[in-house]
Amino acid sequence: MADFYITTAIDYVNGLPHVGHAYEKVLTDVIARFRRLMGDSVYFLTGTDEHGQKVQQTARARGVPPRQFADEVSAEFRAMLPRLLISNDDFIRTTEERHKRVVRELLQRLFDKGDIYRGEYRGFYSTRQEQFLLEKDRNPDGSWPDIYGEVTQIAEPNYFFRLRSYQEWLVEFLARNEGFVFPRFRQKQVTEFLKDPLNDLCISRPRERLEWGIPLPFDPSFVTYVWFDALANYYSAVADRPGVWPAALHVIGKDILVPPHAVYWPIMLHAAGLALPRGLLVHGWWLTSGAKMSKSAGNAFNPLELVDEFGADALRYFFIREMNVGQDGDFSRELFLVRYNSDLANDLGNLVNRVLNMTSRFAGGAVPAAGAEGEAELELRALWEATSRDYVALFGQYQFHTGLERLFAFVRSINAYVEKRAPWKLGKSADPADRALLQTSLAVMAEALRLASAALRPVMPGATATIDGVLGSRPSGAWLDELAWGGRLAGAKVSPALVLFPRPLPAAGKAP
RNA sequence: GCCAGGGUAGCUCAGUGGUAGAGCAGAGGACUCAUAAGCCUUUGGCCGCGGGUUCGAUCCCCGCCCCUGGCACCA
Numbered sequence: 001m002a003d004f005y006i007t008t009a010i011d012y013v014n015g016l017p018h019v020g021h022a023y024e025k026v027l028t029d030v031i032a033r034f035r036r037l038m039g040d041s042v043y044f045l046t047g048t049d050e051h052g053q054k055v056q057q058t059a060r061a062r063g064v065p066p067r068q069f070a071d072e073v074s075a076e077f078r079a080m081l082p083r084l085l086i087s088n089d090d091f092i093r094t095t096e097e098r099h100k101r102v103v104r105e106l107l108q109r110l111f112d113k114g115d116i117y118r119g120e121y122r123g124f125y126s127t128r129q130e131q132f133l134l135e136k137d138r139n140p141d142g143s144w145p146d147i148y149g150e151v152t153q154i155a156e157p158n159y160f161f162r163l164r165s166y167q168e169w170l171v172e173f174l175a176r177n178e179g180f181v182f183p184r185f186r187q188k189q190v191t192e193f194l195k196d197p198l199n200d201l202c203i204s205r206p207r208e209r210l211e212w213g214i215p216l217p218f219d220p221s222f223v224t225y226v227w228f229d230a231l232a233n234y235y236s237a238v239a240d241r242p243g244v245w246p247a248a249l250h251v252i253g254k255d256i257l258v259p260p261h262a263v264y265w266p267i268m269l270h271a272a273g274l275a276l277p278r279g280l281l282v283h284g285w286w287l288t289s290g291a292k293m294s295k296s297a298g299n300a301f302n303p304l305e306l307v308d309e310f311g312a313d314a315l316r317y318f319f320i321r322e323m324n325v326g327q328d329g330d331f332s333r334e335l336f337l338v339r340y341n342s343d344l345a346n347d348l349g350n351l352v353n354r355v356l357n358m359t360s361r362f363a364g365g366a367v368p369a370a371g372a373e374g375e376a377e378l379e380l381r382a383l384w385e386a387t388s389r390d391y392v393a394l395f396g397q398y399q400f401h402t403g404l405e406r407l408f409a410f411v412r413s414i415n416a417y418v419e420k421r422a423p424w425k426l427g428k429s430a431d432p433a434d435r436a437l438l439q440t441s442l443a444v445m446a447e448a449l450r451l452a453s454a455a456l457r458p459v460m461p462g463a464t465a466t467i468d469g470v471l472g473s474r475p476s477g478a479w480l481d482e483l484a485w486g487g488r489l490a491g492a493k494v495s496p497a498l499v500l501f502p503r504p505l506p507a508a509g510k511a512p
Numbered sequence: 513g514c515c516a517g518g519g520u521a522g523c524u525c526a527g528u529g530g531u532a533g534a535g536c537a538g539a540g541g542a543c544u545c546a547u548a549a550g551c552c553u554u555u556g557g558c559c560g561c562g563g564g565u566u567c568g569a570u571c572c573c574c575g576c577c578c579c580u581g582g583c584a585c586c587a
Contacts, residue, residue: 012587192515202585259584354546419551499547
């Protein structure tokens with residue numbers, strides 16, 4: 001059983017992981033962790049897409065069998081997951097038997113039903129590249145680029161899927177389910193696309209041209225082409241797990257919404273008599289506007305370098321804080337460092353440090369119980385009530401960047417509260433009223449930090465676990481209860497001060 | 513060309529039919545528990561351009577300009 005089955009797109013193994021891959025995993029993971037904390041039973045799938053022309057060609061060029069090549073690259077993608085603290089439950093490869101079996105079943109079912117038929121594919125073919133070309137492959141003047149060599153128009157038999165006969169159904173489905181695609185404007189794009197008549201979809205390639213694929217069960221001289229292979233992973237991974245399908249959410253990039261995920265996939269499922277996913281979440285891309293400031297060496301850098309340097313939590317925070325889901329975002333080392341320094345090191349990390357330090361110095365290392373609350377305490381508490389309520393609601397609507405903005409405004413308010421009470425002054429006073437206020441202020445700052453940490457857990461699972469640990473907090477019970485202001489830490493033994501997010505050393509040895 | 517998104521302070525962005533906001537960067541100040549961090553104050557904007565509706569528009573309508581992406585049998 002699963003209340004919330006969530007997937008990333010599977011990654012094509014013809015290239016190595018880059019920022020976009022890392023972002024999609026992190027975004028999906030944040031949603032998965034959030035849903036788990038909200039009490040859902042979550043099943044989280046990711047994986048790799050491994051068949052096809054390009055893999056076959058690249059493998060051949062390297063002189064290795066496609067299977068071996070796919071193994072190597074798939075392993076790279078897989079290795080990235082733990083480094084980003086991704087909490088996936090499963091990892092599917094389209095070369096696995098469990099996948100191929102389901103693909104064959106799906107194809108056979110549709111073939112028997114008459115939704116797949118044999119026809120003829122016509123197009124421009126490049127013998128040198130061994131592939132059909134598209135109109136967009138042409139030069140602006142209509143000629144074909146030299147890399148294709150001689151281009152001829154040929155026809156070959158192939159199998160087709162009756163997309164067209166389901167177009168009307170899909171249009172109606174989308175009209176009835178306005179929130180199927182998030183953000184809304186993406187669904188409008190789908191609707192626009194469907195205003196023109198669909199052509200049936202060519203779903204096969206003759207084996208003489210493409211061997212690296214899944215043979216059609218009803219005609220082994222063909223393999224199935226990308227659509228029925230790659231898209232089916234979402235279903236094949238859980239076909240043997242009762243109660244998991246349909247997916248609650250497919251997280252994908254905007255490049256593969258129309259037509260694959262918004263047109264082909266729903267029609268494939270509907271034709272096969274399977275339930276549709278409940279929604280698609282379409283994210284944008286990270287752009288490197290720094291094309292102009294590309295003098296500095298590292299404009300094309302691996303996101304995992306930032307993980308090595310600053311930790312997975314920091315990169316995850318940047319991804320989620322900086323990107324408005326659905327829009328594009330700017331990615332550069334400079335932007336990352338601004339977020340890291342100001343939000344993580346200065347605001348949050350330093351707060352952790354000073355809370356621990358003051359608790360040790362002024363309360364013997366145990367969080368005191370709060371006494372009577374004054375105006376400053378009530379204000380901070382009221383801010384938390386509003387912040388936590390909005391934060392949870394915003395996360396539910398995929399407005400993570402706004403949620404984090406609000407949460408860090410709260411973190412800054414904790415810092416302001418500390419300044420207002422100035423425990424270091426109270427600690428020098430012998431006045432009983434000051435002593436009481438000292439206890440209260442230490443309790444309140446620790447509690448506020450505990451709450452901020454709990455809220456941040458889906459985004460920064462590592463760092464927040466550390467914060468919980470050093471505060472002597474043991475998360476238990478429902479997350480929403482944890483997010484309620486209370487006195488949970490009274491009596492907790494805190495650890496000695498630590499530096500959670502060290503400020504990077506100033507760049508040494510700059511080029512003259 | 514068609515469709516969509518965006519064009520708001522130096523940078524990244526939020527925002528509402530009624531004298532424009534946050535963070536970062538810049539300037540000044542008080543403090544010291546802390547990662548020279550945090551806190552307080554502050555400089556700074558014909559809200560892309562031109563029309564229109566309105567008592568009044570950054571926000572509504574029309575046109576235009578610029579940036580980004582998609583336009584299918586492509587992973």
